[in-house]
Amino acid sequence: MDGNNFYVSCERVFNPSLEGKPVVVLSNNDGCIISRSNEAKALGLKMGEPVFKRKDFIAKNNVSVFSSNYTLYGDMSNRMMMTLKTFAPDIEVYSIDEAFLNLSGIQVDFNEYAHRIRNTIFKNTGLPVGVGFGQTKTLAKIANKIGKKQNGVFIIDTPRIQDWALRNTAIEEVWGIGRQYAILLMKNNIKTAYDFTQLDTQWIRKNMTVVGQRIKEELAGVSCIPLETMAPAKKNIATTRAFGQKISDINLIAEAVANHAVRCAEKLRQQHSVANYLNVFIHTDPFSEHETYVSRNLTLTLPQASNSNQALIQAALQGLRQIYQPGLKYKKTGIIVSGITPDNFVQGNLFEGSDFRKKELTSLTDHINQRYGRDKLKLAVQGSGKEWHLKQEKLSPRYTTRWTELLKVKA
DNA sequence: TCTGGGGTCCTAGGACCC
DNA sequence: TCTGGGGTCCTAGGACCC
Numbered sequence: 001m002d003g004n005n006f007y008v009s010c011e012r013v014f015n016p017s018l019e020g021k022p023v024v025v026l027s028n029n030d031g032c033i034i035s036r037s038n039e040a041k042a043l044g045l046k047m048g049e050p051v052f053k054r055k056d057f058i059a060k061n062n063v064s065v066f067s068s069n070y071t072l073y074g075d076m077s078n079r080m081m082m083t084l085k086t087f088a089p090d091i092e093v094y095s096i097d098e099a100f101l102n103l104s105g106i107q108v109d110f111n112e113y114a115h116r117i118r119n120t121i122f123k124n125t126g127l128p129v130g131v132g133f134g135q136t137k138t139l140a141k142i143a144n145k146i147g148k149k150q151n152g153v154f155i156i157d158t159p160r161i162q163d164w165a166l167r168n169t170a171i172e173e174v175w176g177i178g179r180q181y182a183i184l185l186m187k188n189n190i191k192t193a194y195d196f197t198q199l200d201t202q203w204i205r206k207n208m209t210v211v212g213q214r215i216k217e218e219l220a221g222v223s224c225i226p227l228e229t230m231a232p233a234k235k236n237i238a239t240t241r242a243f244g245q246k247i248s249d250i251n252l253i254a255e256a257v258a259n260h261a262v263r264c265a266e267k268l269r270q271q272h273s274v275a276n277y278l279n280v281f282i283h284t285d286p287f288s289e290h291e292t293y294v295s296r297n298l299t300l301t302l303p304q305a306s307n308s309n310q311a312l313i314q315a316a317l318q319g320l321r322q323i324y325q326p327g328l329k330y331k332k333t334g335i336i337v338s339g340i341t342p343d344n345f346v347q348g349n350l351f352e353g354s355d356f357r358k359k360e361l362t363s364l365t366d367h368i369n370q371r372y373g374r375d376k377l378k379l380a381v382q383g384s385g386k387e388w389h390l391k392q393e394k395l396s397p398r399y400t401t402r403w404t405e406l407l408k409v410k411a
Numbered sequence: 412t413c414t415g416g417g418g419t420c421c422t423a424g425g426a427c428c429c
Numbered sequence: 430t431c432t433g434g435g436g437t438c439c440t441a442g443g444a445c446c447c
Contacts, residue, residue, distance in 0.1 A: 027433035034433075052431040068433085095429045178427050209439055211427075238435060245430095287432055334434090391431095 001084060001117060002144055003077075003097035004128045004152075007035035010076045011066050013126035014399045014407050022063040026051055029242050029391045030067050067392040075400045076125060083124045087117050092227045100137055102227050114153040133157065137225050138218035141175045142166070142193065166194035166219060176215045181208060193219055233271050233340065239263040240334025244391040246285065250324050253282065253333055255383030257320050260335040261312040262375075262382065268307035268337065269366065274346055276305045276339030278312060280319035285331040296323040305339070305346045308358040309365075312337070313381060 003009060007025040012018045022039040026032065033040075033049045043061055045054060051065070058065060077096045085091055088101035103110075114131040121129050132143025134156040142165055147154035156162050172182035174193050184207060190196055197219050204212040214224040239260040247253055257280060268275055281297035298319045302311060316335055365377045375382065397405035 029431095029433070031432050048432090050432040055431090098429075176427065180426065209426085211439070234436075236436070240434065242433070285432095332433095 001099050001101065001121075001129050001131050003080065004130060004148070005035055005037055006077075006097035006127075007066075007068060007073055008037045008040075009127050010069075010073050011396055012037075013076070014396070018064055022061060023066070024051075024058075024063055025066045025068055026394070027068060029244060030393055031242070034068065065394050067395040069396050069398065071398045071401055072396065075398075076127065079125045079400075080121055080127055080129070083121050084117070087113070087120075090227055090229050092229055093231070100140065100227055103133070110155045110157060111153065114147075114155065118152055128152070134162075135221040136218040136223045137227075138175050138215060139165075139221065142169050142173070145169070145173060162221065163194070166197060167192055169193040171196055174215065174219070176211060181212070184208075233273055233342075234267075235340055236336060236338045237264050237267045237275070237340070238334060238336040239267070240281075240332065240336075241390065242332040243330070243388045245387070246329040246331055247388055248327065248329055249387075250320070250326070252383075252387045253324065253330060254317055254320060254381065255385065256333055256388045257316050257335065258313045258379065258381045258383070259375075259385065260333065261316040262309045262378070264335050264337045265307050265309045265312045265362075266366075268340070269343075269362070272343050273340045274305040274307045274343045275302065275312075275337035276341070277301055277337065278315045278319065279336040279338070280316050280323070280333070281336075282320065282323055282330055282333045284328050291329065294325070294328055296325075298323050305341060306358075307343060308362050309379065310358055313379065317381070 008018075008023045011023065011025065018037075020039065021037070022043055022045075023037040024033045024040050024045060025035040027034045031050060033045055033047065033051055033054075036045055036047065040063055043057075043063070045058075045063070051058070057063075073096060080097075081091075081093050081099060084099055084101065088103055088106070090102035092100040094100055103113075110133050114133060117131050118129055121127060130144050130148045130152045132140050132145070132147050132154050134140035134143045139156050139162065143154040143156045146165060146168070154165075156165050169192060171177055171185050171190055171192055172179075174196065177185070177196075185196065188199075190199060197216060199216065201213060201216065204216055208215075217224045241256065241260065243256065261278075264275075264278075277299055279297055279299040281295065283295035284291060284293055286293050286295075300315045300319050302315055304311075306312065312335070320333075368377050369375065397407070399405060399407050
């Protein structure tokens with residue numbers, strides 16, 4: 001199952017006047033186009049296109065533009081997945097708008113069931129989705145894609161249909177075939193998914209590693225990519241943002257860095273992990289034509305594996321001070337934590353005390369912030385964020401998660 | 412004549428996904 | 430003026446061990 005033009009569809013649920021019209025949603029900082037309605041696609045607006053390049057075109061064609069509202073999309077996604085979970089015992093939530101359902105052993109009319117899934121999700125959330133059935137994840141993705149061009153549903157349930165589907169799927173449409181592999185395959189006259197299944201396995205292995213070999217098997221109906229019903233703990237966690245405007249002042253950058261460190265710490269606590277390493281990076285505008293691009297980063301080993309706000313901030317700022325060069329106009333900074341292990345088994349440090357007091361403090365502030373809103377309680381170094389925070393000029397309300405932003409209806 | 416055999420760990424780089 | 434933010438996996442090569 002996957003959502004149609006997911007972010008745009010989320011906006012439309014609360015703003016039905018957008019139906020049938022060109023709509024786009026932008027990336028953070030209102031930079032690039034990352035979700036498009038069918039009408040916007042038909043106008044020729046491209047995925048990932050910088051929006052400033054098409055500003056006049058967008059105005060002339062009355063395209064509605066939205067900043068990305070991840071609070072809203074995340075909540076709508078949860079609602080969608082909750083409905084979906086009533087349709088199969090095993091489900092893998094693969095991304096914000098995609099999930100795999102395991103229906104093996106379930107005796108149903110697949111076509112009827114697929115439509116029932118679509119209709120129920122639409123009724124419960126207002127979101128349009130597509131459903132595809134296949135013997136493997138890769139085949140299900142292909143079925144889903146074909147379904148989008150029809151009535152939202154496609155079932156691959158016989159060898160004849162499978163053969164037809166593979167012959168009618170361009171090689172670059174196949175899950176796991178990206179730009180580089182597509183170029184390589186085109187050079188070798190492989191144009192469709194079907195052509196790929198006819199390739200010599202040794203050639204695939206040599207040129208595309210075992211990953212390519214799995215794709216071949218999956219296309220033939222042999223499952224090689226298992227369903228992951230439990231999301232494994234993340235091995236890296238990052239929080240990175242471009243600034244709304246370029247910044248030189250280290251104190252302002254430090255505010256951003258401190259906030260990113262806190263977000264990373266929160267993400268670690270959410271999955272009950274601690275990190276051993278912290279990487280902090282900073283760079284100038286990579287697109288600037290008159291300034292040379294400067295990018296620096298540093299990885300620090302934490303004195304003790306941690307997920308506390310203070311410990312991560314301390315390391316992050318220490319790193320920042322080492323890589324910061326005065327006089328440059330910076331555009332982006334970020335934190336990446338790694339060396340992640342479960343938080344119930346932290347190796348002690350002979351030279352550091354235990355950080356149980358930090359733990360107490362953190363769990364208290366987490367509780368308060370959960371109840372009264374993010375960053376209600378924070379460290380002074382996190383600052384106000386006015387100078388560096390995101391550009392979000394077209395942000396819609398958080399309709400489903402804030403009382404103050406509820407949809408108002410005039411009767 | 413002509414220098415063993417079997418391992419692990421780490422990292423960088425390249426590919427991919429949403 | 431102006432270009433996002435997350436992630437994963439695989440492989441080769443180098444360093445090391447006994």
